[in-house]
Amino acid sequence: MTALVRGVRTPGTATEVPPALRIRVADHVLAPVTVVLALVAVVCAAVTAAGGSVPVPVQLVPFAVSVLVFGLPHGALDHLVPARLRPGTSTLRSVTVVVVLYLVVGSATALLWVVDPVVGFAAFIAVTWFHWGQGDVFVDRLLDDGASGRVGSAVTLVTRGALPMLVPFAAHPAAATAVVSSTASVVRPGAATAGPEGVPVPVRVVIGLVVLGLVVLHLVAVRRSGAPVWRQAAEDAVLLVFFAVVPPVLAVGLYFTLWHSVRHILRLELTDPTAAAHLHHGRLRAPFGRFVRQAWPITAIAVAMLVVLAVVLRRADLGTYLVLIATLTTPHAVVVTWMDHVQHTWRRRAPGAVLQETGS
Template sequence: MEKPKTYINRQVLMHHSSNNNLPKSRQWPLFGYLIGMTALVAITYLYFVDIPVHIELIFFALFVVATGIPHGAVDHIVAADVYKLNQNYKDQLKFYGTYLIVMACLGALWIVSPISGFVVFMITSIYHFGQGDLNWVSSSLKSKTYLRALFVSRGIVLIVIPVVYHWQVTAPIIESASGFDITYIHWLVDHALYIAVIALLQHMMLMLGLIGKIKTRFIVQEYSLVIILAFLFFIANPLVSFALYFGIWHSLNHFFELRDHLSLKNNSTDSFFNLYKHTVPFTIISLIGLVLLWYILGAAGVKDQMISVLFILISVLTLPHMLLINQMYDKKI
């Protein structure tokens, strides 16, 4: 028997308010499972240093395909909610046209000035990842300046440690994509460890501002998450550590936040899988595109450039996605 609409309203609102906007990935027991998985991967690297490259690439691809690509494949649903778009031709053209124009502009920047494209990608990634991790505390903070500083601070941890500390791995990828060799910045590679540690410490210090603003157990959770992620970033191959963060803590969390947001807006109790199934067509299209790209690069004799090309494609997709998600957060109840 279907529940009355008023009952659903009450249940959704009670769930929303009782958790203080806490995303599903921060709720027990799921938080325990996810942080346990993260720690397990880090411990695996601690005791098995020489993990075959093909295993690492499979791990990377698994998370990108499972949640990484799909989490951006629901942007049309986000846009429909944020901009009140209908399923008519005009509204769909408005969304996809704008999305593609933003992508084309950043793509053109990569062509004209690869270094500028790289810088834009780093800046947008830092803010976007930090916002995705910590937007849930926004309702508890009065200072928007502190909130944005917190976003940037978290993003610095997520980008600087894997990129700078593992410069031997990331430098060739960055050079292939942007034409710039970061090893020319001698102080960066000579003091990579210190820079990575400072990136971690600055965020741990800034998070002290959350004391008294959110419950102590949630602060403990965030510190635990940052410490374990940093441990993973330091010890694991950066492709693996980033894939795990991107697939679980960013993309999966995005699905849960969007599900809860839409449930509250629409007075429904839709499941995670009802939302996920909407990503299937766009995910399949993306995978077909990647396979074609693989064969094209192979035919051109530059198949080893696949990761660098993916790097650029991800950056081009990130900017419109970030702008849209930022709008969703601004209008979120």
């Protein structure tokens, strides 16, 4: 009898992700999200062409939803990651290590924001760029495609992280810098990052050229790896257009909730024996329901932190939420980087720590 279990690469037992599971993930998890982003881009382009604009309350909906659905909760199982990926690690030790990590790294991040909120936001962008890029590298390994090797993985990381982090500043400079200024002012009222015009035109042109160059380099790297280019090209194109035509708040909120968080939750569920078995047999809803049940206690703590922060700062807006996310993202990225190391994510083939077969 064959069972899917958690684990680390063990000689003679690590196996690739079953092809059927790859197809299910690609067709029923990844593709629908790509289609949704493409449709939103079409609608926003049509609204703009008609001389209209997307109402601000509508733009905020994805971020509001992300407080409880996918977004904020997607890191709520970090405390279980060491126990899941290192056999012999007790739950107590796993929780202790991750809690200490969050306290130390999260506090350092918060201190940076207090000292200089503009630098804090810049660091937030840099960490998020890296973290969101590494999420797509893992998906490439899960599907056993994409650019291969460490160089190819680095190209994927830089390109996929650049699309959500850079394109809004080139395509919507005033709106993007307004978010930065508003968030910085949460910690230091009156903090400003740019004038009302946003990013100067020459800088926008440079950003645009850099992003286009990265996309081309990414596709070349995929091609040279011998992997199919169509999925990568389609995703690159959709993301490029999406962030170019959709208002930044709406675009980043949707991407955070539907693209990045869903992919990370899928990664977590593949480290859980029961959820991995459900996925292996084509049951996609059960693992996400299991995640919700496991994640709600930490999610509740994070929501309580958000409420306390809003009361202390006397502000309950997107800027306050982003400050909390920035504080949590840095330690979360450290945990995911450790996962990359243990699961050999930057290798060509699917990570051995994703699934294993054991005879019983």
